[in-house]
Amino acid sequence: MASHPALAPSTERIRVSHLCVSYHGVVALHDVSLTVKAGIICGLVGTNGAGKSTLFKALMGFVRPSQGEISINGLPLRQALRRQAVAYVPQMESVDWNFPIHVANVVMMGRYGGMNLLRIPRRDDHRAVRESLERVELWPLRHRQIGELSGGQRKRAFLARALAQGASVLLLDEPFAGVDIRTERLMIELFQQFRTEGRTLLISTHDLSHVTGFCDEVVLINKTVLAYGDTSEVFTEENLARTFGGSPAQRLTSPSLAPRPEPGREPWGSER
Amino acid sequence: MDPLSWLLEPLRHDFMVRALLVSALVAGVCGLLSCFMTLKGWALMGDAVSHAVMPGVVIAYALNLPFALGAFVFGVGSVAVIGYIKQTTRIKEDAVIGLVFTGFFALGLTLISKVRSTIDLTHILFGNVLGISGDDIRQTVLISVLVLLLLLLFRRDLILFCFDPTHARSIGVNTGFLHYLLLSVLSLAAVAGLQTVGIILVVAMLVTPGATAYLLTDRFDRMTWIAIGSAVLSSLLGIYWSYWMDASTAGCIVLVQTGLFLLSFLFAPRHGLLAQRRR
Numbered sequence: 156m157a158s159h160p161a162l163a164p165s166t167e168r169i170r171v172s173h174l175c176v177s178y179h180g181v182v183a184l185h186d187v188s189l190t191v192k193a194g195i196i197c198g199l200v201g202t203n204g205a206g207k208s209t210l211f212k213a214l215m216g217f218v219r220p221s222q223g224e225i226s227i228n229g230l231p232l233r234q235a236l237r238r239q240a241v242a243y244v245p246q247m248e249s250v251d252w253n254f255p256i257h258v259a260n261v262v263m264m265g266r267y268g269g270m271n272l273l274r275i276p277r278r279d280d281h282r283a284v285r286e287s288l289e290r291v292e293l294w295p296l297r298h299r300q301i302g303e304l305s306g307g308q309r310k311r312a313f314l315a316r317a318l319a320q321g322a323s324v325l326l327l328d329e330p331f332a333g334v335d336i337r338t339e340r341l342m343i344e345l346f347q348q349f350r351t352e353g354r355t356l357l358i359s360t361h362d363l364s365h366v367t368g369f370c371d372e373v374v375l376i377n378k379t380v381l382a383y384g385d386t387s388e389v390f391t392e393e394n395l396a397r398t399f400g401g402s403p404a405q406r407l408t409s410p411s412l413a414p415r416p417e418p419g420r421e422p423w424g425s426e427r
Numbered sequence: 428m429d430p431l432s433w434l435l436e437p438l439r440h441d442f443m444v445r446a447l448l449v450s451a452l453v454a455g456v457c458g459l460l461s462c463f464m465t466l467k468g469w470a471l472m473g474d475a476v477s478h479a480v481m482p483g484v485v486i487a488y489a490l491n492l493p494f495a496l497g498a499f500v501f502g503v504g505s506v507a508v509i510g511y512i513k514q515t516t517r518i519k520e521d522a523v524i525g526l527v528f529t530g531f532f533a534l535g536l537t538l539i540s541k542v543r544s545t546i547d548l549t550h551i552l553f554g555n556v557l558g559i560s561g562d563d564i565r566q567t568v569l570i571s572v573l574v575l576l577l578l579l580l581f582r583r584d585l586i587l588f589c590f591d592p593t594h595a596r597s598i599g600v601n602t603g604f605l606h607y608l609l610l611s612v613l614s615l616a617a618v619a620g621l622q623t624v625g626i627i628l629v630v631a632m633l634v635t636p637g638a639t640a641y642l643l644t645d646r647f648d649r650m651t652w653i654a655i656g657s658a659v660l661s662s663l664l665g666i667y668w669s670y671w672m673d674a675s676t677a678g679c680i681v682l683v684q685t686g687l688f689l690l691s692f693l694f695a696p697r698h699g700l701l702a703q704r705r706r
Contacts, residue, residue, distance in 0.1 A: 215597040236599055243597045254466060254590050255647045264587050268598030274583035300645035320598065 167229060168193050168324055168355035169214070174223035176209055183209040185379045187223070191357070191372065193323070194350050198370035198386070199359040201398060205377045207359040211326050214357070215243055227324055239268045242322030244313050246329050252302040258312050259297040262287055265319035287318035291345065307338030314345060325349065327358045331365055343369055366390070437670045446556045449564055450623040450662040450680065454632060456571045458658030459578055460616050461637030462651050463609060467589040471521065472506070473633040475528035476610070477617035479505030481535030481626055484551060484618065489542045495570050495618055502614025503607065505531050532626075554625035554677040556666070563622060570619045574612050581608060586647060623662065624677035631681040632658065639688045642695040657687045
């Protein structure tokens with residue numbers, strides 16, 4: 156794929172410094188600091204309500220932090236967002252699959268931010284859509300209504316939208332929820348290609364098998380960053396216990412003690 | 428009676444020609460809007476806004492202002508009130524919507540009974556397209572054209588807003604603006620619609636054509652054409668029907684719309700009841 160300006164080499168993709176967010180006086184995130192480099196797959200691990208989605212919202216500029224700053228590709232967040240640097244890949248349950256729209260149009264929506272007010276696609280918009288769809292192998296299905304896609308194809312359609320957007324930072328919200336193993340393998344392959352291209356992926360999950368499988372780095376989060384760094388260093392029994400508190404004992408098993416899972420394998424069974 | 432004279436005889440009356448043209452225009456515009464309402468899940472909001480515009484219309488008439496202005500202020504205002512109460516209390520949204528729009532509606536009713544004016548309550552409640560005045564026609568046409576232009580201009584953004592507001596926001600689309608745009612357009616369309624079928628039934632114009640079309644296609648473009656077509660057809664057929672049967676015009680228009688929905692519900696090729704049974 157042709158190189159995109161947003162993908163220009165910059166060693167630092169995400170820098171969050173001393174971020175605090177609160178809703179109506181209730182603290183959701185406190186003093187969160189982390190720096191993620193280009194070409195990193197980073198797992199964001201925490202229980203429900205630990206602040207994973209608040210961090211995503213902050214990275215998309217949806218919440219006004221009470222303190223702290225975020226920069227993406229060395230730019231202040233607002234500017235980076237205006238340059239389409241950040242793409243959010245939604246949880247599949249939150250999408251209206253009956254919506255009368257076909258695959259190519261969903262992917263085209265990734266281009267809207269760079270279009271004029273009437274959102275009339277130009278030639279390079281069409282080309283970006285085509286290239287993105289070809290990369291996720293959905294080009295032949297581009298005229299399908301989105302609900303007619305299989306589970307794995309649906310995921311890939313939304314990944315194609317992030318590609319078409321030219322984003323250098325991808326926020327993936329529970330990407331493996333309800334996915335079969337074959338699809339999961341395909342997705343991980345794509346993620347690894349994105350990494351090679353210098354994109355940075357932040358993957359929120361509460362299933363630890365994925366994190367040990369292919370994440371380069373991990374952030375353990377519970378209102379604040381409990382631990383952050385290389386997966387092998389962060390994944391200690393003690394850190395996991397701090398993250399998951401009263402979770403079942405097997406969740407707390409350190410990966411060094413448990414059989415190391417291959418990418419795509421779910422040693423603890425599916426979440427659902 | 429032969430079909431030709433069934434069709435032509437009413438056209439000898441000027442009021443019938445006016446009624447047919449005005450309601451076809453209003454129905455078409457409301458039909459287009461109804462696609463967004465159905466997909467956004469705003470049917471209840473449409474009901475609320477269309478009732479809440481009533482005091483605005485009454486005040487505007489009393490002060491000799493364009494009724495669109497009054498409708499706009501009270502339509503958007505009611506939604507702001509709904510949003511505020513929902514945010515600041517623990518009451519669930521449907522309850523808030525129910526209590527706010529009935530409150531506004533009651534205010535309108537009371538105002539009508541106290542403010543001396545030429546407005547006829549039944550005309551506001553049930554429409555008066557057969558007796559529509561020249562001034563009202565001008566305003567209604569103006570509103571309809573404005574709504575049509577706004578919907579066409581922001582069509583793609585509104586589709587995105589209905590489909591995936593999170594993505595829209597993350598790429599820098601102003602979703603707050605789109606939210607209020609859609610609300611404003613809804614208020615304006617409601618006041619145009621009440622000219623033809625009245626406040627009580629206007630929600631049918633804002634929901635039924637979109638729902639009918641939604642069962643018939645998986646393409647947004649086709650959905651809008653089907654919705655507009657079925658809305659226009661319903662209003663024309665409804666007016667003819669009411670003429671020949673000497674029945675309520677608003678009732679007839681909405682009945683035809685509902686009839687078309689039932690046909691679509693039963694016979695739609697993929698999403699209809701029979702098609703689903705066969706599967």
